[in-house]
Amino acid sequence: MNYVKKCDKCQRFTEGHKAPPKRLHSVTSPWPFYKWRIDILGPFPITPGQVKFLIVAIDYxxxxxxxxxxxxxxxxxxxxxxxxxxxxxxxxxxxLVSDNGTQFESCVTTEFYEGLKIKQLFALVEHPQSNGLAVAANKVLWSYHTTPHSTTNETPFRLTFGTKVMIPVEIGEPSPRTALFAPGENEDELRENLDMLQEIREIAHVREYAVKARVARKYDQTVIPRSFKLHELVLRKITQRAYSNKLPPIWEGPFRVIEEVGRGAYYLECLDGKKVSRTWKATALQIYYS
Incomplete structure (x- = not known):
């Protein structure tokens, strides 16, 4: 049994654990524009002006x-x-939350944050791939801003500006808002919208918290606690496998655990002592038996 357990090839090709090792930690923000997440996407196909990257920021x-x-x-x-x-x-x-890319860790960015008293937070990176959701969101930016979000039940536009957006269909087909528009009363109506904005935001915040709590409860039912000790040897899941090889290994390593940074994330080092630059979550690690 121990011989099979310590088989190097078996450990590299096994599927590993499916259940999450840690409970779900939801990210929330107490009020609008308190916390932003910023990412860099690309490179994309070059357009006129040599433009090939996209900087995206999302308010939590x-x-x-x-x-x-x-x-x-x-x-x-x-x-x-x-x-x-x-x-x-x-x-x-x-x-401001970002990954630990050089643009965000540099002295220029750090001094800028410190000068404005902005707390700089680094996301725990499991692997260096770009955020595909952010790419998709950019392609449908208008629809995203004018569609009610599933957690708040409000559109980002209304939570930001306090009023409903004028959509293209209202230009060609009269709606109650455009048909009953009275220029003399418009200022009072906009003032009423702003008076209601704080209440709308509070309701959205409570609704979002309830939705995330419900998701967390369901997620936590599937958790099988799993952690790694310092100096323990682990294998790391390969995130980009070569398509030319039909049967590539699933895991690579071994690596040595040198630090736990919380919420199931670890710093690793190679066996020769070279530190791995990024953090890796327990979902992408498994114990290596030697």
């Missing part, structure tokens, strides 16, 4: 998205995007 509360195309992704470009598209439009956020 309203789900509002700000996006801007760019030809370079330097720290100064990130700083310019944050100042122009986030701070000058929505105020100074309390927290």
């Amino acid at each position: 509360f309203t789900k509002w998205i700000e996006a801007e195309s760019t030809s370079i992704i330097s720290s100064k470009r990130i700083r310019s995007f944050l100042w122009k598209r986030i701070i000058c439009r929505f105020g100074i956020p309390a927290e």
